[in-house]
Amino acid sequence: MAIKHFLQFSDLTLDEFEHVIERTRVIKSKFKNYEPYHPLADRTLVMVFEKNSTRTRLSFEAGMHQLGGAAIYLNTRDSQLGRGEPVEDAAQVMSRMCDIIMIRTFGQDIIERFAANSRVPVINGLTNEHHPCQVLADVFTYIEQRGTIKGKTVAWIGDANNMLYSWLQAAQVFDFHVNVSTPKGYEIDPTLVAADNTHYTLHALPSDACVGAHLVTTDVWTSMGFEEENAARLKAFDGWIVDAAKMQRAQPDALFMHCLPAHRGEEVAAEVIDGPQSVVWDEAENRLHVQKALLEYLVLGKLN
Ligand code: CP
Numbered sequence: 169m170a171i172k173h174f175l176q177f178s179d180l181t182l183d184e185f186e187h188v189i190e191r192t193r194v195i196k197s198k199f200k201n202y203e204p205y206h207p208l209a210d211r212t213l214v215m216v217f218e219k220n221s222t223r224t225r226l227s228f229e230a231g232m233h234q235l236g237g238a239a240i241y242l243n244t245r246d247s248q249l250g251r252g253e254p255v256e257d258a259a260q261v262m263s264r265m266c267d268i269i270m271i272r273t274f275g276q277d278i279i280e281r282f283a284a285n286s287r288v289p290v291i292n293g294l295t296n297e298h299h300p301c302q303v304l305a306d307v308f309t310y311i312e313q314r315g316t317i318k319g320k321t322v323a324w325i326g327d328a329n330n331m332l333y334s335w336l337q338a339a340q341v342f343d344f345h346v347n348v349s350t351p352k353g354y355e356i357d358p359t360l361v362a363a364d365n366t367h368y369t370l371h372a373l374p375s376d377a378c379v380g381a382h383l384v385t386t387d388v389w390t391s392m393g394f395e396e397e398n399a400a401r402l403k404a405f406d407g408w409i410v411d412a413a414k415m416q417r418a419q420p421d422a423l424f425m426h427c428l429p430a431h432r433g434e435e436v437a438a439e440v441i442d443g444p445q446s447v448v449w450d451e452a453e454n455r456l457h458v459q460k461a462l463l464e465y466l467v468l469g470k471l472n
Pocket residue numbers: 220221222223224225294302427428429
């Protein structure tokens with residue numbers, strides 16, 4: 169049977185996401201009730217980080233421990249990946265010693281090559297093109313707070329980055345709409361969006377993209393790996409801050425999300441991220457719960 173990977177959001181079907189979401193509720197409730205749950209006893213997760221992380225490392229490492237298994241952290245600096253060992257060889261070796269692998273790296277092609285040579289499931293913990301685990305946590309957070317995301321409108325204000333591409337795939341799977349506003353020169357790369365994706369609309373002005381939105385979300389203007397563009401981006405993104413005026417164009421009960429880390433005064437005003445519509449801490453916490461359900465599903469399949 170083909171190994172199931174989670175390299176981008178579209179790798180799982182709606183049916184599979186519904187299962188993972190249901191399991192997330194169960195697993196989160198066990199966690200809140202201090203109820204031990206060890207379906208992955210004696211299993212090992214290897215985590216490969218080629219970029220920095222706080223939330224992704226913590227949530228996968230703590231999550232695997234809570235499921236009864238072990239997590240091993242490798243980074244580019246200490247492992248042979250940093251000395252030029254081919255990813256194909258690394259995948260062969262790592263996947264003979266563990267049950268599942270999570271990678272945070274640069275190009276999506278790297279994780280695709282890794283997965284093609286892996287004997288075990290591979291999870292994308294962020295690439296330049298996708299951040300599916302974060303958007304899974306965000307979709308779960310929305311559903312948890314508002315019941316359903318189907319038919320709703322999400323406003324994306326900012327860079328056309330990994331988070332946006334995962335949101336656009338999620339919109340196709342869950343049948344919601346994304347209003348996208350990116351500054352000139354930082355528009356969507358059409359090669360990263362499915363040709364049949366009709367679940368988004370482009371808006372020249374960020375305030376227009378917010379009109380009627382049920383959820384307003386943004387991310388850093390300069391993603392990891394693009395640091396040398398920071399000064400140019402600060403200029404180009406002027407006006408794309410999510411502030412109270414933009415939130416007022418959205419639905420009165422609209423939520424605000426940000427995957428974090430955030431820069432108050434750049435992509436988001438403190439009054440918004442620290443205000444009553446913000447659910448950023450729930451989003452961060454839910455990384456733990458959704459990823460535990462994802463690990464369980466990818467290693468053990470559907471549990472009833
Ligand atoms: N949101 C997110 O992935 O955070 P980290 O970079 O801290 O892992």
